[in-house]
Amino acid sequence: MFEAQSSLVLHDEEFSSIASVIEKLLQESNSKAIFLVDKDGQLISSVGETGDLDTTSLASLTAGNIAATGGLAKLIGEKEFSILFHEGEKDNLHLSLIASRVILVVIFDNRSSLGLVRLRVKKWGEELERIFCTLEKKARQNSDSPKSFFAEITDEDIDNLFK
Amino acid sequence: MSFINYASREINLKIVYYGPGLCGKTTNLQYIYQRTAPDAKGKMISLATETERTLFFDFLPLSLGEIKGFKTRFHLYTVPGQVFYDASRKLILKGVDGVVFVADSQAERLDANVESLENLQDNLEEYGYKLEKLPYVIQYNKRDLPNVSSMDELSKLLNPRGVPEFSACAPKGEGVFDTLKAVAKQMLVNLKKSGH
Ligand SMILES: Nc1nc2c(ncn2[C@@H]2O[C@H](COP(=O)(O)OP(=O)(O)OP(=O)(O)O)[C@@H](O)[C@H]2O)c(=O)[nH]1
Numbered sequence A: 001m002f003e004a005q006s007s008l009v010l011h012d013e014e015f016s017s018i019a020s021v022i023e024k025l026l027q028e029s030n031s032k033a034i035f036l037v038d039k040d041g042q043l044i045s046s047v048g049e050t051g052d053l054d055t056t057s058l059a060s061l062t063a064g065n066i067a068a069t070g071g072l073a074k075l076i077g078e079k080e081f082s083i084l085f086h087e088g089e090k091d092n093l094h095l096s097l098i099a100s101r102v103i104l105v106v107i108f109d110n111r112s113s114l115g116l117v118r119l120r121v122k123k124w125g126e127e128l129e130r131i132f133c134t135l136e137k138k139a140r141q142n143s144d145s146p147k148s149f150f151a152e153i154t155d156e157d158i159d160n161l162f163k
Numbered sequence B: 001m002s003f004i005n006y007a008s009r010e011i012n013l014k015i016v017y018y019g020p021g022l023c024g025k026t027t028n029l030q031y032i033y034q035r036t037a038p039d040a041k042g043k044m045i046s047l048a049t050e051t052e053r054t055l056f057f058d059f060l061p062l063s064l065g066e067i068k069g070f071k072t073r074f075h076l077y078t079v080p081g082q083v084f085y086d087a088s089r090k091l092i093l094k095g096v097d098g099v100v101f102v103a104d105s106q107a108e109r110l111d112a113n114v115e116s117l118e119n120l121q122d123n124l125e126e127y128g129y130k131l132e133k134l135p136y137v138i139q140y141n142k143r144d145l146p147n148v149s150s151m152d153e154l155s156k157l158l159n160p161r162g163v164p165e166f167s168a169c170a171p172k173g174e175g176v177f178d179t180l181k182a183v184a185k186q187m188l189v190n191l192k193k194s195g196h
């Protein structure tokens, strides 16, 4: 679409493999909820007790947080900080970067521990990394596929959005 | 960077409102927020100073409806306009799909507009993006004030390429939705051309 920018395109197949990985991570780490967020602030997938959470805000603030600490990292000569941990009174937040592209957010309380979360995030993070690397490769190969679903969007469709 | 999710049938697009300090970026989002039906918007987040200057960003998620069975979601962001927040401003531009430049029409802010526009181009370039390649519109805000430059003068200075431009008075909402629609439309047309 634009130079140096590739859009993230997710199909059912990849979506369900991502969902099943974070589901396993949720169980093995004994955490409350897990979110996978694009670095630009868009929610990709979530599992666990997400009911009363504003997930869109969570995604945007997570991305802002990672972007700000990434800026700090560069300032002191680091490439990025790949793990962030925020400790609360009840709930804790563990953020980690996957394939430099997506952010894995784990929310956990005293039913789990930082050590356990770290360990499991490492294991399943590698799995996620594999999925996203394949996704990226696929996106690069298909980047100029002429047959397109969105090519069928009409001006009328667009106008209708703003009625 | 757009995000197309075939599994949940969603398209997510990021719009950034850029412009000099106090030009009215946050006011644009506040107006859109007030005038959007509850089921079409999420919470508006403002990371601001105690004096209500944007510190990091404002964020407003909108879901406008469906196109070919896909929910279209727009994520609106503003940057902090004050010059010394450049590092934060740059971060917000990452992954942008469309840009709105909000100019302050007041004559004494002419230089500030030009500087901000140059800063936008520089910051985009650091990511390898080019303003000319992005969906992009300009809004001349604060048209209600007495000391404004003429539209002609502003347009000559800030819009040599003749992209869509709108006059506005953001607190009253004049021009606010026209601006948003114009950039959103360009973004969707772009998506159509990109071929997914
Ligand atoms: N008269 C008039 N005042 C406006 C207009 N638009 C915004 N303002 C006022 O200008 C002031 C600054 O507006 P903001 O929307 O906070 O400006 P901003 O661009 O977000 O500023 P930063 O966050 O510092 O970058 C507020 O007091 C607004 O009410 C306008 O069209 N006319």
Ligand SMILES: [Mg+2]
Pocket: B025, B026, B027, B053, B054, B078, B079, B080, B081
């Ligand atoms: Mg602001």
